[in-house]
Amino acid sequence: MMSFKTTTLLAATAVTLTAFSMPSMAADKVYRLKMAETWASNFPIFGEAPRNMAKMAEEMSGGRLKITIDSSNKHKAPLGIFDMVRSGQYDMGHSASYYWKGKVPNTLYFTTMPFGMITPEQYGWFYHGGGMELMEKVYQPFGLMSFPGGNTGNQMGGWFQKEINSLDDLQGLKMRIPGFAGEVLAKLGAKPTNIASGELYTALERNTIDALEWVGPSLDLRMGFHKIAPYYYTGWHEPATELQFLVNKRSFDRLPEDLQRILTTSMKLASYEMYVQSYHESGTNWVTMKSEYPNVQVKTFPKDVLAAMKKANQELLEEKAAADPLAKEILDSQAEYLKTARVWTNISDRAYLDSLETISE
């Protein structure tokens, strides 16, 4: 890899060169971008995506684009990325769009939605179904650009101390489940709370909470929840969690066109790569987990519980759509796209997997 030690290597010969090779002047300048991430340092998978991105960008640019990353240990504002990138304190951020719903409600819809699209469907929506354009509509007024930043795949419904057999079992259930899904459960009588990740294990072990959701086997194994909660429920609330790269528009506009393209390409590839890495680690970690704790039981919520969750979810969505035309535009676009893409999901991968099961020993 080429590297450039100074920002203007050619400064000494600038006069000679200007007349016939202005572009090569820009080609030797080093551009430095500062990024803040929501995650603590060494956070697996989530924290690897922005580093993968920065490495690609630096290598592809021959060292002309250098991106440094500050973890939350340093900037102390894990949920302040939106503001720090907006103000220009950082040029970029790595986080998740739904963290800003308290500030800009319509940012909620660009991470994942309960009962919504699965990962390949959602990428189809972003890139071919109008999703990117709608995300731009939401972020543009703040001088921000937002891009997919890595997908976890379908998240698990969480770890439970007791089985959920009916809606009654949700009454008063203390569960760590943030965001929109928490609102859905609250409507059904549960008591959703948010607890910092470092305290989750103890809270579940001491029955301060009865249940929690985190991510899935790709990250849950490291948290050890399988040692203290026997039931692991399949997902309903985050079928395609997509993280986010945020870029300050002024910082982006200052880059020459080739580096802009290197940056957007690196972000896009890093997001797909995180999806594949998550898929991989979910499988391998699940196998490890099962061999360590063979009694972990995978459960799916009963039909009437799921139906009630879906109904509560739908009512909340209708409230959002009624209150804001842009929310309605986004939700209608997602609902329409899901309908079309799901037909294909069902006759392709799903029909294939179902047909294999009929002949498995």
Added chain:
Amino acid sequence: MMSFKTTTLLAATAVTLTAFSMPSMAADKVYRLKMAETWASNFPIFGEAPRNMAKMAEEMSGGRLKITIDSSNKHKAPLGIFDMVRSGQYDMGHSASYYWKGKVPNTLYFTTMPFGMITPEQYGWFYHGGGMELMEKVYQPFGLMSFPGGNTGNQMGGWFQKEINSLDDLQGLKMRIPGFAGEVLAKLGAKPTNIASGELYTALERNTIDALEWVGPSLDLRMGFHKIAPYYYTGWHEPATELQFLVNKRSFDRLPEDLQRILTTSMKLASYEMYVQSYHESGTNWVTMKSEYPNVQVKTFPKDVLAAMKKANQELLEEKAAADPLAKEILDSQAEYLKTARVWTNISDRAYLDSLETISE
């Protein structure tokens, strides 16, 4: 985008610059690569992937990496890509690895396998499960590098004039189905044939063949098969068809490191992007097809037919593994990876989709 009209813009000032900025000399040279594709010109989706790749590479390199693409109309050797890239007649190719199985049998395993991995599982195998390393083992002796080149998603089992209700219905069935899947069907009494794409519609219409497989709704709609065959079977034989970028190793080694990284990144992203595009077009084309011809019926082969196909497939795989240690190494690696990844597929997307169905109206 910057563009460079001459290969050595800085030649005139070379002496002045050499002492302290050698890298910027290389940074102004334009590298040109010639690529041959299997597809005819304007072939949708498959032909868009290499063009998407070339455009990214040119833009990210500020015009220093230019890739021109010859379609099969021009080079006249759609299935000669391997040889033309090996000899250096072309620097790169876009094709599919299983086309070379007659020449190098172990290339068969890097496109997709009957009853094998679905797309995200297979990407996991390529990038985290040893797939890329095994592919290198197969291609390296020929001075070739091979990379994923775009995924179609799960391919459909094909268009049939008559329903397949039992193994008897396969006896003497004339079906256009190339490759390994054709061998599987031949073992069960069918008569697989290969027919050039331009003649497929007429062959099916005039009952020269009883059935054919092509790709899936993403490409089948344009062929019009839905107008002349009522049954559309779900897939078993190509669950994750991955196309291929081939690169001549000497051509690759001549590129400076930053352009090498730009090239590999562009190929990798173009392959994921083709997967998402195929997913998108499969859904939208299926909806169009159904509105035009509402009587098209989606069918899945009966259990005993699928079980016999799987058994025949397994026997063929065992023959391949017994005859060649590298084939055995690849097939064992795939089987092992599939087992681990499939557990995750089943408790994530599949469990989610199944649970939604229980509450759908």
